[in-house]
Amino acid sequence: MTQHSSAPATDTAPAIRTDATGEPTGWWREAVIYQVYPRSFADGNGDGMGDLPGIRARLPYLADLGVDAVWLSPFYASPQADAGYDVADYRAIDPMFGDLHDADALIRDAHELGLRVIVDVVPNHSSDRHEWFQRALREGPGSPLRDRYHFRPGRGRNGEEPPNDWESIFGGPAWTRTKNPDGTPGEWYLHLFAPEQPDFNWENEAVRDEFRSVLRFWLDMGVDGFRIDVAHGLVKAPGLPDMGRTEQLKLLGNQALPFFDQDGVHEIYRSWRRILDEYPGERIGVAEAWTPSPERTALYLRPDELHQAFNFHYLDTGWNAEALRAVIDESLDSMRPVGAPTTWVLSNHDVVRHRTRLGGGLGRARAASLLMLALPGSAYVYQGEELGLPEVTDLPDEVRQDPSFFRDNGQDGLRDGCRVPIPWTSTGPSYGFGSGGSWLPQPEEWAKLSVEEQTGDPTSTLEMYRSALAVRREHPALGAGDAVEWLDDFPAGVLAFRRRAADGSGRDFVCTVNTTGTPVELPTVPGRVLLASGEYDGGALPADTTVWWEA
Numbered sequence: 001m002t003q004h005s006s007a008p009a010t011d012t013a014p015a016i017r018t019d020a021t022g023e024p025t026g027w028w029r030e031a032v033i034y035q036v037y038p039r040s041f042a043d044g045n046g047d048g049m050g051d052l053p054g055i056r057a058r059l060p061y062l063a064d065l066g067v068d069a070v071w072l073s074p075f076y077a078s079p080q081a082d083a084g085y086d087v088a089d090y091r092a093i094d095p096m097f098g099d100l101h102d103a104d105a106l107i108r109d110a111h112e113l114g115l116r117v118i119v120d121v122v123p124n125h126s127s128d129r130h131e132w133f134q135r136a137l138r139e140g141p142g143s144p145l146r147d148r149y150h151f152r153p154g155r156g157r158n159g160e161e162p163p164n165d166w167e168s169i170f171g172g173p174a175w176t177r178t179k180n181p182d183g184t185p186g187e188w189y190l191h192l193f194a195p196e197q198p199d200f201n202w203e204n205e206a207v208r209d210e211f212r213s214v215l216r217f218w219l220d221m222g223v224d225g226f227r228i229d230v231a232h233g234l235v236k237a238p239g240l241p242d243m244g245r246t247e248q249l250k251l252l253g254n255q256a257l258p259f260f261d262q263d264g265v266h267e268i269y270r271s272w273r274r275i276l277d278e279y280p281g282e283r284i285g286v287a288e289a290w291t292p293s294p295e296r297t298a299l300y301l302r303p304d305e306l307h308q309a310f311n312f313h314y315l316d317t318g319w320n321a322e323a324l325r326a327v328i329d330e331s332l333d334s335m336r337p338v339g340a341p342t343t344w345v346l347s348n349h350d351v352v353r354h355r356t357r358l359g360g361g362l363g364r365a366r367a368a369s370l371l372m373l374a375l376p377g378s379a380y381v382y383q384g385e386e387l388g389l390p391e392v393t394d395l396p397d398e399v400r401q402d403p404s405f406f407r408d409n410g411q412d413g414l415r416d417g418c419r420v421p422i423p424w425t426s427t428g429p430s431y432g433f434g435s436g437g438s439w440l441p442q443p444e445e446w447a448k449l450s451v452e453e454q455t456g457d458p459t460s461t462l463e464m465y466r467s468a469l470a471v472r473r474e475h476p477a478l479g480a481g482d483a484v485e486w487l488d489d490f491p492a493g494v495l496a497f498r499r500r501a502a503d504g505s506g507r508d509f510v511c512t513v514n515t516t517g518t519p520v521e522l523p524t525v526p527g528r529v530l531l532a533s534g535e536y537d538g539g540a541l542p543a544d545t546t547v548w549w550e551a
């Protein structure tokens with residue numbers, strides 16, 4: 001890897017910005033955003049771990065796939081206690097991924113290919129190796145530097161009980177006791193995730209200032225936006241009151257809790273929005289916010305706050321026509337008052353891949369993908385879903401790295417199975433992921449699912465995604481908007497909706513989804529077939545199949 005001593009010049013302005021008239025394009029309202037998990041996308045130096053040069057070399061693949069933007073999970077300097085979501089330096093690249101020059105080159109190349117770049121920012125917690133936390137530990141109780149985190153004396157006679165009853169999302173108490181500089185048992189600190197991820201205290205002005213500066217650093221580098229990790233967690237209820245119950249909290253859960261979705265977070269995002277708006281080219285903020293309802297999520301998307309939020313309520317919905325229709329309506333209805341686009345997501349690096357999760361194999365996964373891509377708003381695609389990759393469910397315990405796997409009751413501890421490096425070729429070490437091995441073993445069957453194997457095969461999942469994204473770009477009824485018209489004369493178990501052409505061309509679009517296990521006769525032929533998720537001969541709609549029509 002090339003070593004450089006200084007950060008690159010910060011004069012980058014993305015090549016892609018406003019339209020010819022200089023008016024905002026609202027590009028993000030209908031964008032397809034592809035999530036790259038840097039550890040597992042492409043390995044440029046053959047050490048078995050993905051890296052920025054690897055990603056850069058594969059950008060043409062993403063441009064060709066037809067996505068609008070790439071979101072990169074964290075690549076910052078990190079001890080990797082939570083695969084990079086434990087950041088030790090927010091302005092440096094971890095050497096295992098490259099350096100700032102690699103990041104600069106990646107952003108420039110992406111822009112030249114017409115791809116926008118969104119990076120993760122992790123403001124709820126840092127790594128315990130972060131300089132601020134280390135200094136706070138060293139300086140001991142009473143130091144103002146401890147106020148940047150949540151340090152508290154313990155309860156009980158000798159402070160041997162945690163300060164409150166909060167549970168870590170990864171299992172076990174959300175507090176760890178420190179040692180005083182003289183070696184005696186000391187205060188406790190809060191970590192909603194692993195003990196190596198101490199939570200920042202967002203009541204402290206230095207924390208607020210630091211993150212505004214971090215945002216500017218990356219905006220100056222040319223990024224087009226931020227995916228905000230645990231966006232709902234920054235502000236805690238005053239006094240850190242007990243939750244009043246003990247239960248294992250779920251990643252992506254939607255309970256009301258004293259440390260999530262507190263009203264105070266919104267003022268932070270208003271200040272971030274002002275920074276984003278100072279930069280040209282519609283830079284965006286995307287909230288990873290797990291809230292009790294779509295209405296609560298919408299609050300993050302008021303016109304002076306963030307642009308998008310992940311729709312975990314959709315991701316959480318099973319393969320059931322009624323439930324899907326309900327969550328689609330609820331999602332669209334809740335975004336309308338704030339004027340934000342709805343987003344759709346089926347897979348990411350924290351959940352079981354949808355091919356496996358939805359329980360119906362590749363056919364159902366493909367049908368679900370075409371449904372998602374037909375809905376109004378923006379869609380998130382997780383690397384490898386365009387190849388139809390399943391979850392890897394039989395990883396041996398000794399290769400696992402997910403911290404929750406190693407914590408008490410870590411019921412979410414199976415996230416390694418969706419993080420296995422993706423196959424690019426049908427042969428060769430690590431199936432083209434790199435010239436060496438791969439940090440998690442890849443199943444042999446993945447040879448047949450490789451990019452090489454699927455490219456040019458019209459029946460492949462990769463070509464289905466490519467076609468879907470091409471239709472989505474070209475078709476006047478697809479992309480942005482907030483309306484679907486349900487077609488009610490279809491049998492139970494079939495979701496059918498129309499979207500009206502936005503350009504007055506009359507080229508409407510109809511999507512029909514058979515969620516049942518048997519073929520279903522359509523009451524009427526909706527129009528001309530544009531794309532089908534499975535074999536379709538024009539008759540009954542096969543089981544677990546989505547068909548797109550021009551109507």
Ligand code: BGC
Nearest residue numbers: 082085193229230288349350
């Ligand atoms: C990320 C997870 C991470 C957690 C803590 C999230 O929700 O997506 O991968 O473990 O935040 O940072």
